[in-house]
Amino acid sequence: MSDIGSDGVLAGVKELSPVQKTLAHGLVFLVLFGGWELGSRMGYVNELIMPAPTSIAYRLYEMFFVTGSIYWHYIITMYEATMGFIIGVSIGMGLAITAAISPVFRRYWAPYAVVFNVTPGIAVTPFIIAWFGFGWSSKIALAALVCFFPPFINTLTGLLNIDKDATELFRSLGSTKKQYFQKCQIPSALPIIIAGLKLAMTGALIGTIVAQFFSASEGVGILMQRFAFRLNMDGSFAALIVMSLMGLSLFTLMEYMDYKVLYWRRHSRMEEVSAKRKKQWLKQNGDMSQA
Amino acid sequence: MAEDIVISGSGLRKQFNENVIAVEDANFTIPRGSFISLVGPSGCGKSTLLRLISGLIEKSEGDLLVRSNEVVGPRSDIGMMFQKAVLLDWRTSIENVLLPDEIRGTIDTDAKKRAWDHLQLVGLKDFEFSFPRQLSGGMQQRVALARLLQTGADIMLLDEPFGALDEFTRERLNDELLRIVEGPDITTLFVTHNIQEAIYLADQVFVMTPRPGRIAAQIKIDLPTPRNIDMTTTPEFNNYVQQVRDVLSGHLDGQPL
Numbered sequence: 001m002s003d004i005g006s007d008g009v010l011a012g013v014k015e016l017s018p019v020q021k022t023l024a025h026g027l028v029f030l031v032l033f034g035g036w037e038l039g040s041r042m043g044y045v046n047e048l049i050m051p052a053p054t055s056i057a058y059r060l061y062e063m064f065f066v067t068g069s070i071y072w073h074y075i076i077t078m079y080e081a082t083m084g085f086i087i088g089v090s091i092g093m094g095l096a097i098t099a100a101i102s103p104v105f106r107r108y109w110a111p112y113a114v115v116f117n118v119t120p121g122i123a124v125t126p127f128i129i130a131w132f133g134f135g136w137s138s139k140i141a142l143a144a145l146v147c148f149f150p151p152f153i154n155t156l157t158g159l160l161n162i163d164k165d166a167t168e169l170f171r172s173l174g175s176t177k178k179q180y181f182q183k184c185q186i187p188s189a190l191p192i193i194i195a196g197l198k199l200a201m202t203g204a205l206i207g208t209i210v211a212q213f214f215s216a217s218e219g220v221g222i223l224m225q226r227f228a229f230r231l232n233m234d235g236s237f238a239a240l241i242v243m244s245l246m247g248l249s250l251f252t253l254m255e256y257m258d259y260k261v262l263y264w265r266r267h268s269r270m271e272e273v274s275a276k277r278k279k280q281w282l283k284q285n286g287d288m289s290q291a
Numbered sequence: 292m293a294e295d296i297v298i299s300g301s302g303l304r305k306q307f308n309e310n311v312i313a314v315e316d317a318n319f320t321i322p323r324g325s326f327i328s329l330v331g332p333s334g335c336g337k338s339t340l341l342r343l344i345s346g347l348i349e350k351s352e353g354d355l356l357v358r359s360n361e362v363v364g365p366r367s368d369i370g371m372m373f374q375k376a377v378l379l380d381w382r383t384s385i386e387n388v389l390l391p392d393e394i395r396g397t398i399d400t401d402a403k404k405r406a407w408d409h410l411q412l413v414g415l416k417d418f419e420f421s422f423p424r425q426l427s428g429g430m431q432q433r434v435a436l437a438r439l440l441q442t443g444a445d446i447m448l449l450d451e452p453f454g455a456l457d458e459f460t461r462e463r464l465n466d467e468l469l470r471i472v473e474g475p476d477i478t479t480l481f482v483t484h485n486i487q488e489a490i491y492l493a494d495q496v497f498v499m500t501p502r503p504g505r506i507a508a509q510i511k512i513d514l515p516t517p518r519n520i521d522m523t524t525t526p527e528f529n530n531y532v533q534q535v536r537d538v539l540s541g542h543l544d545g546q547p548l
């Protein structure tokens with residue numbers, strides 16, 4: 001685990017040296033998991049409620065390296081979540097762009113998206129299953145449904161909240177609507193759009209897994225449920241950890257995209273990109289000061 | 292014709308709504324190559340007058356001619372600069388300066404060379420590939436000035452362009468601006484709150500008074516050019532300052548604040 005900046009949640013915690021910090025983290029970890037392990041082993045905690053950490057770890061090891069049973073479930077779940085994400089984001093952003101361009105659409109159609117959003121998406125699961133069946137399409141549909149709103153509202157907000165002076169600058173330069181959209185609106189909105197995509201990613205995974213809980217023959221969600229029905233708690237917990245891993249890998253992917261795309265928001269990245277653009281320019285145009 | 296008139300307004304009026312008359316009965320002519328300062332208290336309609344001339348907003352009544360044509364919208368011989376630099380954060384200095392050419396589809400080696408030269412002219416050598424957030428406020432305004440020069444506009448409308456900067460930087464940039472726009476070709480309309488600055492820079496000062504926004508006086512400044520900072524302590528200079536003050540206070544006396 002990484003530290004949260006010392007001026008954030010950890011404000012007021014005494015600053016320790018790096019070695020002391022590592023020790024402190026190690027100690028907390030040991031107390032937490034050691035206590036849990038001991039409690040389990042000595043029968044204070046019922047294995048049927050909370051299996052020992054080592055049992056869960058062993059189960060994970062088995063799934064990944066002995067039977068390899070997890071891979072198919074992993075892949076299918078990631079596939080469903082990703083497809084749902086792509087579809088949900090496309091619809092959300094498509095609607096947002098339409099609403100940003102057309103005031104009429106914004107006024108008369110966009111309110112439905114808001115009503116839609118305040119309806120808990122998860123509650124629609126039975127309908128989704130009824131409409132799309134028990135296969136992967138219902139998982140994708142629910143994932144798309146749950147994740148469509150953040151990209152919609154963020155994209156719309158981003159496209160409409162452009163600095164007034166920037167808009168006047170583009171107008172005074174005789175810009176077309178299309179140029180304004182491409183060169184001003186979209187890049188200005190990118191940070192908030194990407195924030196929306198991060199939320200959508202989490203939503204897509206939740207949607208997929210909930211749909212799998214309802215009905216599925218494959219996927220980490222149904223795997224977990226099967227374990228739980230058989231009172232196989234270490235298996236269930238192992239499946240939960242796999243879900244965390246999925247969430248973590250998708251989250252990391254989004255962070256990477258943020259890092260790459262929004263270079264102008266980080267000083268180290270600006271230096272990198274600036275050097276790159278300079279090289280490109282000099283290659284293309286030569287050193288103009290010499291001419 | 293003795294003087295070549297570039298911009299003229301007569302009976303010009305802009306009303307935003309029942310209560311707000313931002314510009315009322317403005318009558319003025321601006322000769323080619325002149326530097327006009329527009330000074331007045333906050334909210335008196337300076338920006339509105341500039342935006343009318345630039346074609347960004349429509350007048351309510353009266354005549355407004357630029358090169359003898361009614362203003363109907365933005366035109367390529369008019370360039371603007373604002374109090375904020377309004378740079379695109381994701382573009383380097385040179386890419387920002389090239390924006391006008393990109394929009395007009397005139398980007399080529401020649402345009403790139405001019406952009407490069409404009410950055411050198413405003414003192415940004417070695418910052419051609421910096422991003423706005425890597426630059427100080429003063430340097431950002433220099434990029435904005437280079438972008439304005441890149442438009443090739445010979446009518447420059449500057450709305451408190453250095454108003455957000457510290458006094459030292461502002462004075463330096465004012466002098467550099469004077470050097471750049473001097474000569475018979477470029478016509479400049481410069482908005483400021485600062486009476487000294489208005490007089491120091493201009494051939495003519497338009498004094499605006501609020502509610503409704505009127506051009507209350509047009510004062511010709513007969514100080515020798517090029518200007519230098521020592522002139523600001525001469526009696527003639529102070530005389531002009533007093534004149535402007537009189538117009539403003541004469542109007543403000545007896546007015547609720």
Ligand SMILES: Nc1ncnc2c1ncn2[C@@H]1O[C@H](COP(=O)(O)OP(=O)(O)OP(=O)(O)O)[C@@H](O)[C@H]1O
Nearest residue numbers: 307308311312313332333334335336337338339340
């Ligand atoms: N789009 C608008 N709609 C309604 N009223 C407006 C609009 N733009 C400006 N006004 C009003 O018109 C008046 C003049 O505004 P303007 O911005 O031209 O003043 P200014 O002299 O530039 O002030 P400042 O020195 O503070 O920049 C103000 O009362 C302002 O509130």
Ligand SMILES: [Mg+2]
Nearest residue numbers: 337338339450
């Ligand atoms: Mg103003």
